[in-house]
Amino acid sequence: MRQLRRAKDAMDRDWADPDLDLDTVAAHAGYSRYHFIRAFKEAYGETPGQYLTHRRIERAEDLLLTANLSVTEICTLVGFSSLGTFSARFKTWTGLTPSEYRARHVGRGAALIPGCYAMLWAGGFRPGGAPARHRNSEEAP
Known part of the structure; x- marks a missing residue:
């Protein structure tokens, strides 16, 4: 075990x-x-x-609710390489497409975290401005 x-x-x-x-x-x-x-x-x-798909979808749910990022950006940040696969798996897990999920659950009063901050926090930027695929938590920022 x-x-x-x-x-x-x-x-x-x-x-x-x-x-x-x-x-x-x-x-x-x-x-x-x-x-x-x-x-x-x-x-x-x-x-x-x-299990891995569920972890990624759960994280995508969080980002859809809190970050002002496109579905494609979220797809990449959570580890999917295909938007179609991400959307299909997301719908299977939640019953909604990522866009429908965001529309249904995001409150009108709360502002979403700006995408640039969310990408920076998630390790989505490389030095020089190019988006990164993933930054390991042990790497220096």
């Missing part, structure tokens, strides 16, 4: 990394990919891919 928790911690820490894959996570647990999928599902009730 300790090895599975270590792998789950890696997913919780690096969920926004679009390059995070099953082999990398299984290596944290010291399992082959197929044994890891079976053990993870038995322990947590969902596959590692489902």
Whole structure:
């Protein structure tokens, strides 16, 4: 169980990394990919891919409610490389598209955090102004 928790911690820490894959996570647990999928599902009730998708969607929900970012920017920040896949998975999880979710849940009185601040906080900017894919929490700002 300790090895599975270590792998789950890696997913919780690096969920926004679009390059995070099953082999990398299984290596944290010291399992082959197929044994890891079976053990993870038995322990947590969902596959590692489902768990990672849910973490990313939960974070996207937060950003849709609080940040003035486009759906495409949020898609990239939470680790999806395809807007279509992000929108489909988001709708499956919440029952709404990301735009519908934002329209339904964002209050009229509260101002959203400006996108530039949200991108900076999430590590979405590189020095020189180019957007970054992901910044590891251990890297210097």
